[in-house]
Amino acid sequence: MILYITLILFTISLLILLLKPNYLFVLFALELLLLAVNINFIFGSLLFDDFLGQSISLILFSVAAVDTAIGLSLLLNFYNLRK
Secondary structure (H helix, E strand, O other), rough: OOOHHHHHHHHHHHHHHHHHHHHHHHHHHHHHHHHHHHHHHHHHHHHHOOOOOHHHHHHHHHHHHHHHHHHHHHHHHHHHHHH
Protein backbone atom coordinates (compact mmCIF):
# COMPACT_ATOMS: atom_id res chain seq x y z
CA MET A 1 0.00 0.00 0.00
CA ILE A 2 2.78 2.43 0.91
CA LEU A 3 4.63 1.65 -2.30
CA TYR A 4 1.56 2.53 -4.37
CA ILE A 5 1.18 5.86 -2.59
CA THR A 6 4.85 6.70 -3.12
CA LEU A 7 4.57 5.63 -6.77
CA ILE A 8 1.65 8.03 -7.24
CA LEU A 9 3.58 10.78 -5.43
CA PHE A 10 6.65 10.12 -7.57
CA THR A 11 4.60 10.18 -10.79
CA ILE A 12 2.80 13.40 -9.89
CA SER A 13 6.04 15.13 -8.99
CA LEU A 14 7.71 13.90 -12.18
CA LEU A 15 4.80 15.23 -14.25
CA ILE A 16 4.99 18.59 -12.50
CA LEU A 17 8.73 18.66 -13.08
CA LEU A 18 8.34 17.97 -16.79
CA LEU A 19 5.26 20.08 -17.56
CA LYS A 20 5.63 23.23 -15.46
CA PRO A 21 8.34 25.69 -16.48
CA ASN A 22 7.84 27.81 -13.35
CA TYR A 23 10.87 27.80 -11.03
CA LEU A 24 8.80 27.51 -7.86
CA PHE A 25 6.90 24.50 -9.20
CA VAL A 26 10.18 22.85 -10.18
CA LEU A 27 11.48 23.25 -6.61
CA PHE A 28 8.22 21.88 -5.24
CA ALA A 29 8.36 18.91 -7.62
CA LEU A 30 11.97 18.13 -6.69
CA GLU A 31 11.06 18.12 -3.01
CA LEU A 32 8.14 15.76 -3.64
CA LEU A 33 10.37 13.54 -5.75
CA LEU A 34 12.98 13.28 -3.01
CA LEU A 35 10.27 12.66 -0.42
CA ALA A 36 8.86 9.74 -2.41
CA VAL A 37 12.32 8.23 -2.85
CA ASN A 38 13.04 8.64 0.88
CA ILE A 39 9.81 6.92 1.85
CA ASN A 40 10.68 4.02 -0.46
CA PHE A 41 14.15 3.71 1.07
CA ILE A 42 12.74 3.74 4.61
CA PHE A 43 10.04 1.22 3.76
CA GLY A 44 12.57 -1.06 2.07
CA SER A 45 14.92 -0.89 5.02
CA LEU A 46 12.10 -1.76 7.40
CA LEU A 47 10.91 -4.56 5.13
CA PHE A 48 14.33 -6.19 4.78
CA ASP A 49 15.51 -5.31 8.32
CA ASP A 50 18.53 -3.39 7.08
CA PHE A 51 19.71 0.03 8.20
CA LEU A 52 21.33 0.94 4.89
CA GLY A 53 18.09 2.36 3.49
CA GLN A 54 17.59 4.54 6.54
CA SER A 55 21.14 5.89 6.34
CA ILE A 56 20.71 6.66 2.63
CA SER A 57 17.43 8.35 3.51
CA LEU A 58 19.19 10.58 6.05
CA ILE A 59 21.71 11.61 3.40
CA LEU A 60 18.90 12.34 0.94
CA PHE A 61 17.05 14.43 3.55
CA SER A 62 20.16 16.56 3.97
CA VAL A 63 20.45 16.89 0.17
CA ALA A 64 16.80 17.97 0.03
CA ALA A 65 17.40 20.56 2.75
CA VAL A 66 20.39 21.97 0.87
CA ASP A 67 18.36 21.99 -2.35
CA THR A 68 15.58 23.93 -0.66
CA ALA A 69 17.98 26.43 0.90
CA ILE A 70 19.78 27.10 -2.38
CA GLY A 71 16.54 27.33 -4.33
CA LEU A 72 14.91 29.74 -1.91
CA SER A 73 18.02 31.91 -1.75
CA LEU A 74 18.10 32.08 -5.56
CA LEU A 75 14.41 32.93 -5.61
CA LEU A 76 14.87 35.73 -3.07
CA ASN A 77 17.89 37.02 -4.95
CA PHE A 78 15.90 37.08 -8.19
CA TYR A 79 13.03 38.86 -6.45
CA ASN A 80 15.37 41.53 -5.05
CA LEU A 81 16.93 42.09 -8.46
CA ARG A 82 13.54 42.51 -10.13
CA LYS A 83 12.31 44.91 -7.46
